Amino acid sequence: MPFLIFTLAFLVIPTFYLASGSFQNLAVAPNDPAHGAFTLQNYSALSQPNLADSYFASIEISLVTAVVGGIFGFLLAYAVIMGGLPRFLRSALMTYSGVASNFAGVPLAFAFTFTVGASGILTPLLLAGGVHLNIYSKTALELAYLYFQFPLMVLIIAPAIDGLRKDWREASENMGASAFQYWRFVAFPILLPSLLGTVILLFGNAFGAQATAFALTGGSINIVTIQITRQIRGDALNDPGIGYALAMGMVAIMAVTIGAYALLQRRAERWQR
Amino acid sequence: MSYLTLTGIQKQFGTTYAVHEFNLSAEKGEFVSFLGPSGCGKTTTLRMIAGFEQPTAGTISIGGTDITHRPPNRRNVGMVFQSYALFPNMTVADNIGFGLRVRKRPKDAIHKRVDELLGLINLPDKGGRYPYQLSGGQQQRVALARALAIEPDVLLLDEPLSALDAKIRVALRKEIRSIQRQFGITTVYVTHDQEEALSLSDRVVVMSEGRIEQIGPPPDIYNFPATPFVASFVGTLNLLAAQVIDGATARLNLEGQEIRGSKPGAATGDRVTVAIRPETVEVGEAGGSNRLTGTIEDVSFLGSIVRTRVRIGNEASLSFDQFNDPGLAAGVVGDSIALSFPPEATLVLAGEANAGDALEQAIAES
Numbered sequence: 001m002p003f004l005i006f007t008l009a010f011l012v013i014p015t016f017y018l019a020s021g022s023f024q025n026l027a028v029a030p031n032d033p034a035h036g037a038f039t040l041q042n043y044s045a046l047s048q049p050n051l052a053d054s055y056f057a058s059i060e061i062s063l064v065t066a067v068v069g070g071i072f073g074f075l076l077a078y079a080v081i082m083g084g085l086p087r088f089l090r091s092a093l094m095t096y097s098g099v100a101s102n103f104a105g106v107p108l109a110f111a112f113t114f115t116v117g118a119s120g121i122l123t124p125l126l127l128a129g130g131v132h133l134n135i136y137s138k139t140a141l142e143l144a145y146l147y148f149q150f151p152l153m154v155l156i157i158a159p160a161i162d163g164l165r166k167d168w169r170e171a172s173e174n175m176g177a178s179a180f181q182y183w184r185f186v187a188f189p190i191l192l193p194s195l196l197g198t199v200i201l202l203f204g205n206a207f208g209a210q211a212t213a214f215a216l217t218g219g220s221i222n223i224v225t226i227q228i229t230r231q232i233r234g235d236a237l238n239d240p241g242i243g244y245a246l247a248m249g250m251v252a253i254m255a256v257t258i259g260a261y262a263l264l265q266r267r268a269e270r271w272q273r
Numbered sequence: 274m275s276y277l278t279l280t281g282i283q284k285q286f287g288t289t290y291a292v293h294e295f296n297l298s299a300e301k302g303e304f305v306s307f308l309g310p311s312g313c314g315k316t317t318t319l320r321m322i323a324g325f326e327q328p329t330a331g332t333i334s335i336g337g338t339d340i341t342h343r344p345p346n347r348r349n350v351g352m353v354f355q356s357y358a359l360f361p362n363m364t365v366a367d368n369i370g371f372g373l374r375v376r377k378r379p380k381d382a383i384h385k386r387v388d389e390l391l392g393l394i395n396l397p398d399k400g401g402r403y404p405y406q407l408s409g410g411q412q413q414r415v416a417l418a419r420a421l422a423i424e425p426d427v428l429l430l431d432e433p434l435s436a437l438d439a440k441i442r443v444a445l446r447k448e449i450r451s452i453q454r455q456f457g458i459t460t461v462y463v464t465h466d467q468e469e470a471l472s473l474s475d476r477v478v479v480m481s482e483g484r485i486e487q488i489g490p491p492p493d494i495y496n497f498p499a500t501p502f503v504a505s506f507v508g509t510l511n512l513l514a515a516q517v518i519d520g521a522t523a524r525l526n527l528e529g530q531e532i533r534g535s536k537p538g539a540a541t542g543d544r545v546t547v548a549i550r551p552e553t554v555e556v557g558e559a560g561g562s563n564r565l566t567g568t569i570e571d572v573s574f575l576g577s578i579v580r581t582r583v584r585i586g587n588e589a590s591l592s593f594d595q596f597n598d599p600g601l602a603a604g605v606v607g608d609s610i611a612l613s614f615p616p617e618a619t620l621v622l623a624g625e626a627n628a629g630d631a632l633e634q635a636i637a638e639s
Contacts, residue, residue: 167358170325173345174352175372175423185371189362271362271403 015251021244042245051227051242055249058207058224061138065145066202072146073153074161074195081161094158097151104148109215112144136217144216145209149202156201160194192268200261204254224250276301276459277322277427282331284317284483291317293483295331299476302457304450306470309480310506315463318480319429322461323352335426351420352429355436357412359404365415366391366400372423390418393452410441417449421456428453428460434469446473467507471495479503501622504548511549513589515621517541523621528586532563534621546622551580553618554593556604561615565591569604579603583610 025039045051080090103111115122117135126133133140164187172182210225219226224246231243275298282295292314299305307315320326322333324345332341340348351372359368367374369390370383378386391397394414404412413433420428430449434442450473453460464470470477471491479486479494479502487499498504505512515532518524520541523534527547539545554560567583570590578594581604585591593612595601604610 165356165358167354167356168360170323170345171352171354171358171360171419172371172375173325174323174350175375175419176346176349177371177375178346181375185375186360186362190360272405 018244018247018251021241022248024241026241026244027239039241042239042241045239045242046245046249050222051246054222054224054227054246055253057138057222058250059253061142061145061223062203062206064142065149065206066199068142069146069149069202070153070195070199073150074157076150077154077158077161081158082164093154097154100151101148101155104209105211106215108144108147109212112140112147112216116140136220138221141213141216141221144212145206148212149206152205153198153202156198157191157194160191164190189268193265193272196261196264196268200257203257207250207254274301275299276303276336277461278332278334279318279322280332280334282318282321282333283329284314284321284326285329290483292321292328295485297478297485297488299459299461301336301459304453304460304462304473304475306462306464306474306477307480308464308467308470308477308507309486310465312482313480314483315465315478315480316431319352319431319461319463322427323350323429324348349423349425350427350429351423351425353413353416353420353431353433355432357404357409357416359412359416359419361404363403364400365396365402365404365407368404368415369400369418369422371419376423386422390422393421394418394448409437410445413437413445414448417452421452421458425458428456428458430460430462432463432465435464435466442469449473471507479506481506498548498620498622501546501548501624504620504622509551509592511547511551511554511591513547513549513585513591515545515547517543517545517621523616525619525621527565528589530565530585532565532619533616534619535617536621539621539623543623546624548620548622549591549614549618551592551594554591554612554614556593556595557611558613560613561618563614563616563619564611565613566609566611567591569606569608569610572603572606574603581610583612 022042023038023040025034025037025041027041028035046055076093079085080093113135114120116126116133117123123133133143135144168186168190169182172186177185208225210229213221213223213226214229217226219229228243228246231238231246232240277297277299279295279297282292283290284292295314295318297305307318309315317326321328324340324343328341332339334340335348335350360371363371366387370387373383373386387400388397391400394417396411396414399407399411399415404415407415413436416433417430433449434445437445446469449462462470462473471494474491476488477491477494478488481502487494487503489497494503495508498507504510513527515525515527517539518526518531518541520539520543521537523537523539525532525534525545525547532547534545534547558564565583565585567585567590569581570584571582573580573582574597577597579597579601580592580594582590582592591612595603
């Protein structure tokens, strides 16, 4: 029963609210008789170049940060767990990852601005090295996202790496396999379900992020969450119906992504109970 | 001629010696067991043969080739792990064929060899299953087949049966021995189970605290233990404190009664430990020329045998076994009893107090 209440309150009712809003005409004033009337206009508006682009940008940023953060986080976790590094480094990295994975939104944007923004403390050094980073760009946003993406990867993948048994590696070596063959035939396939799951999680984490992008770029970057903000709370562009349709589009993309993940994972996990 | 040779092997972790001055020469096709309690260095020695540990000193050679510093994947040594270590993402057939696959053997050859080994381990129809779909005994058979698939020069087994229940253990050890004989492969088997070591091996290496206590065929290890440790660890033993009356004739005083030891050697007047196997003692005078009298303290029914404990004098107690049969008249606690046993079964071990405590403990726990 508590689960049912929780699901209703935080999943079913909000989704229903979004879905019903996306089919209503909310562009007109509330006292207009057309207000709230059924329409498909909100969905057809999603094909406008500006809105379609926002999806592509969001997917690109999410994909890049999920993959790059995933690879970097995995290598980092692997290095401290299996790389023969001192034990204290592992505790230090896990503690840092716990904090950094939650260090997103406005604090991260400000930290990023103070460090590599126009007057950032590292900016003169970067400029001296010939690096000019525009913090309002997509690349800068991806870089900022990586600061919470890779620590999240470290946190989630570390237990999976811990689960790789030492005797699997030894058995593999004993059979004559090289380190590469061990990774190719044994370790990587065993880790694949966890890797897939974590990368999907990172994708969703970046896809739904709004505060970091908004605080860092002042809303100038065209991603879906910023577009939703503009449509629902904006002064110039105010059409909550389109905002709801945009949000439903996000739900659809996440559903497709999770569906694809489930298929892949079922294949990758066929050897599990 | 020696095939697997370990010469002066040592392994040091910090200031602790895990293995000390280990020397062994095993013939081609010989089955050698390392027997000892946990922490005695037997697994460390096995892992040094496999290449997972580097000896601090000494050399290991197989067929005359020094492999001491060769990486594990270039030793052609097959190993069966205690925890099976089957790859969970691969089917049984893929697990068995793994070593051949990484050696880039043709697919047909791999398939043929896998089928052959599946037949050998009596799992011909289980090739498509995953390890989690098999019982512990079946998984261990697959692990054995996987180790044999690469046609190793030496087969290493690290307590392979310890996770299995008693009946499967007995059945599987017979299979292991039979397969080992069929392949004629030099095998090193690590165990802390004396029955396993004694029943399987051509020779047993008994180890304690990183050192070899005794190497020999199972009957020698059991009947003629060289040290108090071997005597206490292998089989069950009575320990009784005695004093040497005459070293030249091995006459001993045990709680005021005179017996003879198996061989002379101890100095007259020495305090020694007398070790007597429970199964060598008989009621009455038929067991041999050594005679002892005492009072029955306890009678335990152990299924196929009945074990009786007899108080000898004030300090010593001696247990003996009788085969259980419906007509057996077991002793009654408090009754007097006369026992006999042969002098050749009366081992005289140097040292009294510490060794004695260990032996008494061993018999008390058995």
